[in-house]
Amino acid sequence: MTSIFEVSPRCRELQKKLIDFVENDCLPAEEIYESQVGTGANRWTSVPPIMEDLKAKAKSLGLWNLFLPKSYPEGPGLTNLEYATLCEITGRCPRVAPEALNCSAPDTGNMEVFAKYGTPEQKQKYLVPLMNGEIRSAFAMTEIAVSSSDATNIETRIERVGDNYIINGHKWWISGAGDPRCKVYLVMGKSDPGNKSKYRQQSIVIVPADTPGIEVVRPMMVFGYDDAPEGHCEVKFTNVKVPVSNIVLGEGRGFEVIQGRLGPGRIHHCMRAIGMAERALDTMIARVTDPSRRTFGKVLASHGTVAADVGKMRIEINAGRLMVLAAADKIDKLDAKGALRDIAMAKVMVPQMLQRVIDLAIQAHGAAGLSQDFPLARFAAGARVLRIADGPDEVHVQQLAKFELLRGDEIRAKDKAIKDRRTQIRDNGSKL
Missing domain, CATH: 2.40.110.10 (Butyryl-CoA Dehydrogenase, subunit A, domain 2)
Structure with a gap:
C-alpha cells in the first residue's frame, strides 16, 4: 500500500501482517462466523467461537488495539494516519476483522472516552477489560x-x-x-x-x-x-x-465528551469504508473478467459501460482515500477539534462514494449481487447507514458551509485590495 503520507517502518510491517491475517484468516472465516451466529433467540445469547480464535491469533501477532492514538499511554503508539492505513485493510472484512483486532465500534469510541476522560477507578473497572477484549x-x-x-x-x-x-x-x-x-x-x-x-x-x-x-x-x-x-x-x-x-x-460536560469521541469515530468509519469499496471493486473485476460469463457474445468487461464503471470506481476510491488520510493527518497535527472541516468532508464524501461503488458492483453481478452469495448486499446496507450514523450528511454539509461562509469578509477584503492595486498600477502608467 503506497501513500503520499509517510508512515513508520513499524507501521509498514504491521500492514504486511494485517493483510496476511485478513486475507488468510478473516475472509475465510466470514461464512463460518455467520453460520455460528445461529438462528432465532440464540443469535443474542452466544458469540461465534471462531471470533475468539481470531482474537487470540490477532493478539499473538501484535495486531491488537491498534486504534488508540500514540498520545494515550494505553495505546500501541501509532498515529491516526498510520492507523488509517491499517483500518482500511480491516474494512475489506468489516463483519469479522475489526472485532478480531479489538478495533470495532462502539468499543473503540468508548475506550477512547475512558482513556481520555476516565478516572483511575473507571479505567481499571472498564477500560482494562475492554482493551483486553473480555467485555463489550x-x-x-x-x-x-x-x-x-x-x-x-x-x-x-x-x-x-x-x-x-x-x-x-x-x-x-x-x-x-x-x-x-x-x-x-x-x-x-x-x-x-x-x-x-x-x-x-x-x-x-x-x-x-x-x-x-x-x-x-x-x-x-x-x-x-x-x-x-x-x-x-x-x-x-x-x-x-x-x-x-x-x-x-x-x-x-456531555457535549465535550461526545465531541472528543465522535471525531475519531467518524474517521474510523471512513477508513473502513475505503477497504469495503476496494473489496467491492475487486469482487466486480473478478465477475466481469470471468471468461465463462458472457452477454451478447462478449465478456462483461468488454462492454464499454462496464469498463467505464470500473475506471470511475478507481478514481472515486483513490480520491476518498486521500481525503481520509488528509483528515487523519490533520487530527495528528491539530487534534480532532482542529480537524473538524476535514473530518466533515470525509464523512460526507466517503460513504456516498462507497454507496456508488457498491451499487455499480451489484449491477455488474445482476441478481447474484442482491443475494447472500456475495458480500455486496450487506455492504450496501452498511454503507447507507454511514450517511446517517454519527451525524447525517446534511449536518456535516451545513457545518462545512458555515466554516466557508465565515471567509466572506476576508475574501471581499482581498478583492478590494486587488482592485485598489490595479487602479494604482494604471494611475502609475501601467508600471509596477
Whole structure:
C-alpha cells in the first residue's frame, strides 16, 4: 500500500501482517462466523467461537488495539494516519476483522472516552477489560422520540438524588446493546435542562449493563439485517440508579465528551469504508473478467459501460482515500477539534462514494449481487447507514458551509485590495 503520507517502518510491517491475517484468516472465516451466529433467540445469547480464535491469533501477532492514538499511554503508539492505513485493510472484512483486532465500534469510541476522560477507578473497572477484549460496551445517545441529529434535543433525564443519579429515558439504535458480552453503557442525558447554554445541559454517566431498570426492548433491523450478536437496539432506562462517581468528566460536560469521541469515530468509519469499496471493486473485476460469463457474445468487461464503471470506481476510491488520510493527518497535527472541516468532508464524501461503488458492483453481478452469495448486499446496507450514523450528511454539509461562509469578509477584503492595486498600477502608467 503506497501513500503520499509517510508512515513508520513499524507501521509498514504491521500492514504486511494485517493483510496476511485478513486475507488468510478473516475472509475465510466470514461464512463460518455467520453460520455460528445461529438462528432465532440464540443469535443474542452466544458469540461465534471462531471470533475468539481470531482474537487470540490477532493478539499473538501484535495486531491488537491498534486504534488508540500514540498520545494515550494505553495505546500501541501509532498515529491516526498510520492507523488509517491499517483500518482500511480491516474494512475489506468489516463483519469479522475489526472485532478480531479489538478495533470495532462502539468499543473503540468508548475506550477512547475512558482513556481520555476516565478516572483511575473507571479505567481499571472498564477500560482494562475492554482493551483486553473480555467485555463489550454500548453508547446510548440516540432517542426514539426526538430528532437526535441535533443532540441538544436529547430528553433522557439524569437527576441527582443524594449520592446517586436516577436515569429515565428511551433510546434506540444503541449498537452493542444486544451482545451478551455488553457489560457497560455510556448514557447521555440532560442533567441540567434549565442551563442557559444548551451545550451545558447534558452529562454522560457510566451504567453497568446489569443495573436494574434497563430493558433491551428489541434489535432494530437495517434493511433486514439484525447484526446479531451485536445488534442496534431499542433500550429503555426506567429509574436506573448509579452512584455519582459514575459521571464522566463532570456534570454538564456531555457535549465535550461526545465531541472528543465522535471525531475519531467518524474517521474510523471512513477508513473502513475505503477497504469495503476496494473489496467491492475487486469482487466486480473478478465477475466481469470471468471468461465463462458472457452477454451478447462478449465478456462483461468488454462492454464499454462496464469498463467505464470500473475506471470511475478507481478514481472515486483513490480520491476518498486521500481525503481520509488528509483528515487523519490533520487530527495528528491539530487534534480532532482542529480537524473538524476535514473530518466533515470525509464523512460526507466517503460513504456516498462507497454507496456508488457498491451499487455499480451489484449491477455488474445482476441478481447474484442482491443475494447472500456475495458480500455486496450487506455492504450496501452498511454503507447507507454511514450517511446517517454519527451525524447525517446534511449536518456535516451545513457545518462545512458555515466554516466557508465565515471567509466572506476576508475574501471581499482581498478583492478590494486587488482592485485598489490595479487602479494604482494604471494611475502609475501601467508600471509596477
